[in-house]
Amino acid sequence: MLTVRADFDKRCVEISVYLDWLAKVETSAGDIPSGLPSTMKAAAMLLLYNVVESTMTNAVEAVFDELTQRKVSFDSLSSVLKATVLGNVRNVNADKLTPKLVAITTDIISCSFDKTKVFNGNVDSRKIREILTDYGVSKTNAYEEERLHDIMLARNRLAHGAESFADYGKDLTAAQLIRDYERVKNLLSSALDDFETYISKRHYLSAV
Numbered sequence: 684m685l686t687v688r689a690d691f692d693k694r695c696v697e698i699s700v701y702l703d704w705l706a707k708v709e710t711s712a713g714d715i716p717s718g719l720p721s722t723m724k725a726a727a728m729l730l731l732y733n734v735v736e737s738t739m740t741n742a743v744e745a746v747f748d749e750l751t752q753r754k755v756s757f758d759s760l761s762s763v764l765k766a767t768v769l770g771n772v773r774n775v776n777a778d779k780l781t782p783k784l785v786a787i788t789t790d791i792i793s794c795s796f797d798k799t800k801v802f803n804g805n806v807d808s809r810k811i812r813e814i815l816t817d818y819g820v821s822k823t824n825a826y827e828e829e830r831l832h833d834i835m836l837a838r839n840r841l842a843h844g845a846e847s848f849a850d851y852g853k854d855l856t857a858a859q860l861i862r863d864y865e866r867v868k869n870l871l872s873s874a875l876d877d878f879e880t881y882i883s884k885r886h887y888l889s890a891v
Contacts (some may be wrong), residue, residue: 727851
């Protein structure tokens with residue numbers, strides 16, 4: 684989890700610097716072409732969504748890294764995590780899965796994980812709650828931040844070309860983006876704390 688936290692902190696610094704710069708541009712655009720600040724504000728929404736999906740994906744990957752490194756057997760997993768692993772296996776092509784299975788009780792866990800399939804561009808508070816529940820991670824946060832859903836929708840509209848960056852960003856303010864960033868940062872910090880406790884206390888085991 685140290686690398687997950689380090690990546691999260693790095694991305695937060697990048698976003699914070701970008702938003703601080705946007706705030707300055709908003710009050711004094713200088714030589715920046717007219718209309719470009721709106722485009723840059725819309726791009727900030729992509730940065731916010733990116734840190735949500737990447738951080739949550741890395742946190743889930745950290746769980747599987749822990750299980751693989753400790754050579755945890757399938758039989759020793761908690762019942763909720765067994766169900767999640769089996770659910771993952773259903774999404775793996777049998778031809779790719781079978782050759783990797785030497786000791787099925789341990790290998791089935793790592794072979795069932797595919798980082799590219801953890802999320803599919805639709806991560807909001809509801810999805811984060813689902814993931815925590817699926818892995819049996821105890822929640823210290825309600826994970827009901829509504830702005831994450833708006834950020835997700837903005838990301839999808841911008842990424843799929845449903846709306847131009849300039850049109851979407853024209854009504855955004857730097858102050859609003861900074862507030863959104865703080866909400867995202869606080870929620871993800873809670874999620875990382877919960878995953879760290881889950882891994883360090885080995886709550887993925889049935890006996891814990």
